[in-house]
Amino acid sequence: MTGYYYINEISLKKPPIQLAFEILRRKNFDTLVEFCSTVNGKSIFFIFGDSTVDPGNNNYIQTIQENRADYKPYGQNGFFEVPSGRFSDGRVIVDFIAEYAKLPIIPPYLQPSTEFINGANFASGGAGVLPETSQGQVIDLHTQLKYFEQVQSSLVEKLGDGPALKLISEAVYFFSIGSNDYMGGYFGNPKMRETYTPQEYVGMVIGNLTQVIQVLYEKGGRKFGFLSLSPLGCLPALRAMNPNANAKEGGCFEEASALALAHNNALSSLLTSLEHFLKGFKYSNSNFYTWLNDRIQHPSKYDFKDGINACCGTGPYGGVFSCGGTKAVTEYSLCDNPNDHVWWDSFHPTERIHEQFAQALWSGPPFYVGPYNLEGLFFENEKLTISDIVDSVDDVGPSILA
Secondary structure, eight states: OTTOOEETTEETTSOHHHHHHHHHHTTOHHHHHHHHHHHTTOOOEEEEESTTTOSSGGGGSOOOGGGOOOSTTTTTTSSSSSOOSOSSSSOOHHHHHHHHTTOOOOOBTTSTTOOOTTEEEOOOTTOOSSTTTTTTTSOOHHHHHHHHHHHHHHHHHHHOHHHHHHHHHHOEEEEEOOHHHHIIIIITOHHHHHHOOHHHHHHHHHHHHHHHHHHHHHTTOOEEEEOOOOOGGGSHHHHHHOTTTTSTTTTOOHHHHHHHHHHHHHHHHHHHHHHHHSTTOEEEEEOHHHHHHHHHHOGGGGTOSEEEEESEEBSGGGOBOOTTSOSSOOOOEEOSOGGGEEESSSSOBOHHHHHHHHHHHHHOOTTTEEESOHHHHHTOSOOOOHHHHHHHHHHHOGGGGO
């Protein structure tokens, strides 16, 4: 079997249409469905990250209330029947990407009885690239990688080595992580600030991220997407903590935003290098910093009314993280219409922002996404559907199935 792979003892070394005929001749229609999802180059979806893309994994771990969102008013727009654990008034960016990719919403990896045939979401609110970030309270990136390895093993067991490798190699791997390493892991950790310069710390974060990307590449991953960091200093929570809030910076904590920009620049350089050195490596990187900053500074240009204050929270800018009343500070206020706001709570944007940037990642201009957009990564291969096969059989005639 060296060099080929099999589905139910049918060798895939033959041309696709001939294989389809053989499967139909055996009247094995379950195998036909499985065949179409493997030879077509179907792109499934694996997600690694933090609260920006957590679909509810933190519902299933022991953690602090700040790292959970499975209570009202989270999810209040009603798309989900109950609060799902997403840090939003509704969906998050990867939910829209899955829709555009013609996939179902990718469920939390830790959700019981989850099937992984369309991918898996390992993200965890509060997580960082570094294991030390929120240690013991989240699923850090390296643990998320271990969970992926378990999914890979289950796909091999279900499909066999060859088909599983094909799914893995044609999957899209999406990363949205790093903010917590800087907000809590660096600015919130005096020891880290004493030990590392900002440049050294960025290098450590990028180095750990590189290790994870390389492992996924070695396991067959070739297509990667990245949500770059936002202007962190303009989050309502960091505005509220900014010692220079009344200065010319306009309230944004510029030191935090500068660190986010340094991270984004280092990530961009890394991806350019990986594309050069790793054969077949393709990626979609985003300019989320500039995109979001424009909406923060000029909300009316994009039909928002408020780019500064959180819809849900309390204190200056709504920057006290009290949304839902389950944390140390229980008092919070809630705006009338989250769609008017860039920010949902003290740290997280509204569903409307998630949807708009998902559209930009999917098919936006090169200034915001490149060198590939996500549509290009998901749909780079032509699809062979069951109807195509049946139509071909009709053209040839029934004798071939005899």
